[in-house]
Amino acid sequence: MRPISVYIHIPFCRTKCLYCDFASVPANHDSVAAYMRALHTDAERQLASLASQGRSLATLYIGGGTPTVVPPADLAALLTVCLNSMPVEPDIEVTVEANPGTVTRDTLARLRDAGANRLSLGVQSLSDDLLQALGRTHTATQAHQAITDAHAVGFSDLSADLIYGIPGQSPDRFEADLRELARRGLPHLSAYALTYEEGTPLRRARDAGRIAPMSEEDEAWCFARAGHVLAEYGLDRYEVSNFARPGAECRHNLTYWRRGEYLGLGAAAHSFIAGRRWWNARQHDDYVRCVTDGVSYQEGSEEITPENAWTEAIMLGLRLREGIALDTLEGPPGGTAEPPIWSKGYSLQQRGLLELADGRLRLTTKGLLVADAVTLELVS
């Protein structure tokens, strides 16, 4: 059996957050019901097909959107059909994303009983005014309650997302949130800088001068501080934005960064198998119609050329603290014996952004802060 990961996208949320440009729409009962029926059918077919190709399920990740706006019975049924439609690895990781305010202790117990063993909570902040600034629908009290409930029903593998750079947030308040969540014993945290995506209300507010973004210096401070603070609690940065106790890293996301194979089900989900990448119809009703009619819902695809594979390996691998094993990086196909990456890499090393040790190429702590710029310089 060859292990594979499966991602399932739930494109519904209670309302749209002010900074969000993800594939998500406000939930309504009929759309959610039709979508879940289609997903159920699709998951059964596609996972049985993977099983017939000798694949076993290593990680399953239900993300969104907000999966927990779906009725718990439907979410549990989806987990059950996935876990019963193909062989599963003995140490399978099954993650469900959830937002505080959309879960109760009963909901979480139901997900656990259906096979979920990891929960990722969209906490974002532990201050109500900052949650409101983001357009989130939950409160800090609900975030604390969700953690309490998750622990109570046995989710020891628990993660929380935090955002820094929120208008009105001081670096000290961000640090206080990090400490609070680490003190509550979470073995995994993700900390992302707020981005002002085109077309979002937050972007318009910034462009109109109605809100003042955090300064670049303060954002850089938050990025660096997260590493120092969480290390005090035994959580190491293993990816640019992700921290975990040893062994608590998200294996599903590691599959993406290490260019492992995965199947994506649901609207807007992406897949990568046998050197080919494809993506599904973005609109949830298009996806439902295609599944119901038994026709393909692929919206596009690309064969990953050796050149692209090489670039991807660098761009994804350098996000990880472990970096990239040099013996897997032979240089772009058709390149010279001395591909330009080595001279660029040398220059980045001299500037303290990249390091070469134990046969691996990786970003330094300073390099992680400007990871996108460094990788771009390396592959361009």
Ligand code: SF4
């Ligand atoms: S909960 Fe997440 S996916 Fe849903 S609107 Fe907010 S940011 Fe977007």
